[in-house]
Amino acid sequence: MATLRVPEEVPAPTRDSERLRKAFQEWGTVEEGVICVLGHRNANQRRKIRETYQQLYNESLIGRLHYELSGDFRNAVILWTMDPHKRDAKLANEALKKKKKSVHHLQVIVEIACASSPHHLMAVRQAYSSFFDCSLEEDIAYNVPLPLRKLLLGLVSSYRYDRELVDANAADSEAAVLHDAIKKKQLVQDSVVWILSTRNTFQLKATFECYKQKYGNPIDQDIKNCGTTDLESILIMVICCIDTPEKHFAEVIRKSVFGLGTDEDSLTRAIVTRAEIDMMKIRREYFNMYKTSLESAVIDDTSGDYKKFLVTLLVG
Amino acid sequence: MATLRVPEEVPAPTRDSERLRKAFQEWGTVEEGVICVLGHRNANQRRKIRETYQQLYNESLIGRLHYELSGDFRNAVILWTMDPHKRDAKLANEALKKKKKSVHHLQVIVEIACASSPHHLMAVRQAYSSFFDCSLEEDIAYNVPLPLRKLLLGLVSSYRYDRELVDANAADSEAAVLHDAIKKKQLVQDSVVWILSTRNTFQLKATFECYKQKYGNPIDQDIKNCGTTDLESILIMVICCIDTPEKHFAEVIRKSVFGLGTDEDSLTRAIVTRAEIDMMKIRREYFNMYKTSLESAVIDDTSGDYKKFLVTLLVG
Structure with missing residues (x-):
């Protein structure tokens, strides 16, 4: 139920790396190259491209994307190109480092703990610990005020049984x-x-x-x-x-585009983190809830390469 | 600081598997073969032997050991031959399935949560979940009475930062x-x-x-x-x-051999789980605390192949 569309014959990581490298070097082709290649590769394929790019050109693909792109487009592409567990560790850390930790910021932690697989949550905790010099739960225990602290600590420490077994x-x-x-x-x-x-x-x-x-x-x-x-x-x-995680993410997207202005961080997070998981369900849920299509909401509220990239992830 | 002694030139897993197979087939050679081979291989080597044995003879090495051996010797050899995280998941499950869960039974859970690496604890939780149709913390939450439940739940859910960083x-x-x-x-x-x-x-x-x-x-x-x-x-x-985990395990061993009778389950657990980690420190601590050597305490209190096997793990 993902919306990501991968070509039937996926080019070799070497070929994709060369294409990206070429796009970086030729004036005016970066954005299109990035969307065409990375926007149509799944997490595993993107990882191989990152590794191959590093080997071929002795430079970090993410570092290069950071240098070449800018604004919300850059943010979305970089989050998409990262390993999903490292990306979520980064998002959780950003939320916990905010001076004022509102519900709006902390929701990413709820999403990681409750709308991801147990295996993914564990990988996020490992990534968090190796990047940020302390554990995720340590940062929650000493940065989030009560009573939220207690709830979030319990949730991020969970490793739920992952098969269907109901008593x-x-x-x-x-x-x-x-x-x-x-x-x-x-x-x-x-x-x-x-x-x-x-x-x-x-x-x-x-x-x-x-x-x-x-x-x-x-x-x-x-x-x-x-x-x-x-x-x-x-x-x-x-x-x-x-x-019903699809309902949660439909609401996140709705709130991010509704009214004046757009909350690009939330919009990017919802689309990037769910495009490979349940975006088709989220689109259906969005239509049921708001009687309008999610794609048109995104198209109306965004522009330029950022819009092109999100739409690529949304409709393939 | 392990006491396990592995030969300088470790035979190939195929060679070890053949030797074990031969020991199983010739009358009266099983115990010696098992101690000579498995008693001198580290966790990684034992895993390779298990895999190779399975491939060569289309039978489970652990199943065969179960069939060939008996009593405390069998229990010790099987726990030693299992993957450490699967072994600990099994020990934790046995403790949680006891009708009366005394401190004596629950201590294995404290050891796994507090005297193991964060990575090992995570692997134990994964193994637990895949073997026992629920998560380790679920079994604690619904089988251990308060107030121990609260403490153990927190401890087994931890994923501590694993480098030396002190504030x-x-x-x-x-x-x-x-x-x-x-x-x-x-x-x-x-x-x-x-x-x-x-x-x-x-x-x-x-x-x-x-x-x-x-x-x-x-x-x-x-x-x-x-x-x-x-x-x-x-x-x-x-x-x-x-x-000071070495102090804890020295105490466990002391209690298991002290006085009349022996608590073989605790003795086996302490030696099997720590032989590759810190048994040298435990031996030193034992001597400091009780003015007698750990090896002689084990030798005095055990017999037969069980004794030979434990001594092999203790002194190499």
């Missing part, structure tokens, strides 16, 4: 634990954090469904009724990222 | 946090769990040292004065495994 009794009893915590407005009590950070996503979907059946409202609705602080917002986001 | 100010302020929690007997308050499960081991050693300087007693002594429940025992073990 209906556990779903029932844990829906009751969640309901009790919401009723008492104790949203980050230990049991809530443990349920959300140790259970596999299939189990959690069953728990949320069970919650709705037993108590009438969807769980996110009941959390919304608890208050409007950052904690409720992040918790609703956690549930959405686990339950 | 003296953090050591000072976190020693104060720990002291305050101990004074109030709130040993598993969130801040304690976060410090013990997110900080790197070098940082924690500095914090414990700082604690001693500022408050007069070693931190484990002050914890001991809080009470004698499982929580204090496990917490003291956590601190020992982080600060």
Whole structure:
């Protein structure tokens, strides 16, 4: 359900590297070359191109892209060219280094912890630790204020079982634990954090469904009724990222283009991180939710090479 | 500082596999063959032998060992022959499946979380998840009673930064946090769990040292004065495994052989899991603590092939 379109016969990494090198050297061809080559290669192919480019020309492809490009286009292309786990480690670190850590900044951490595979999350933690001289959870423990700290720490430390295995009794009893915590407005009590950070996503979907059946409202609705602080917002986001990640990312994109101005960082992040995962589902969800196409929203709100690049990732 | 002795010229895995196969087929040579070959190969070499044996004879080496050997010798040889992360996943699972989970059983989880490398812990979690249909932390969250649950969950979810980087100010302020929690007997308050499960081991050693300087007693002594429940025992073990793992394992071995009878499971675990890591340090520590040699303690308390195998791992 990715939207990335890779040609049927993928050129050898050497050929792609030569094409990029040529584009860098000839005036006015950089942007087109970059979009044509990198915009149509999957993560594994991009990694091979990076390695081959380095060997052939003894220079870093990402360094060269940084030098040749600029603005939002550069940012998008570089995030796309990086290894996905290194890219996410970088995004998480940028969020944690912000002076004021709003929900808006911290959402990338929720996405990595709740809308990625357990294996990916582990690779992000390894990359984080090797780049930033401390662990991801250390940076959360000492940079994020309570009560968000507790929730995010639990979530990023998780390594969920990754196959579909649901225990209906556990779903029932844990829906009751969640309901009790919401009723008492104790949203980050230990049991809530443990349920959300140790259970596999299939189990959690069953728990949320069970919650709705037993108590009438969807769980996110009941959390919304608890208050409007950052904690409720992040918790609703956690549930959405686990339950229907396509909906979360449709909302991120909507908010980034809606109204005056564009939030390019969020738009880039959502498209770059999901183009190879579930962008087709996100497009469908976007249309269902907003009765307009995601592509046209992006086309209307962006311009130039940045627009061309995002559209390439969106529609192939 | 391992005690494992590998020959200068290591035979090819094919040669080792043939030797094992021959030992299995000739009456009365199994035990000697197993000790001579497997007892002198490191984890990587044992993995290659397992793979080669499987290819050559279309049977699992571990399955065959299970069939050919028996008792404590079999248990020790099989744990030794397994991949270290799979072995530890198995040991953790056995501990969590016990009906009554005493400190004695849970200590293996503390050892994996606090006396292993962050990379090893991650590999154990991956192995656990692929063998046992749920994650290690899920089994802890739903099988270990409070308050141990909270502490162990934090510890096994950690992925500590693995290089030596110490922040003296953090050591000072976190020693104060720990002291305050101990004074109030709130040993598993969130801040304690976060410090013990997110900080790197070098940082924690500095914090414990700082604690001693500022408050007069070693931190484990002050914890001991809080009470004698499982929580204090496990917490003291956590601190020992982080600060001086060689001391922890010397104690495990001492307890397993001291007095009447032997606790073979603990003895095997300590020797098999540390022979390639820090057994030389453990031997020195044992001698310092008990004024007798670890080897002679093992020799006095064990017999037969089991003794021969442990001594091989202990002295090469």
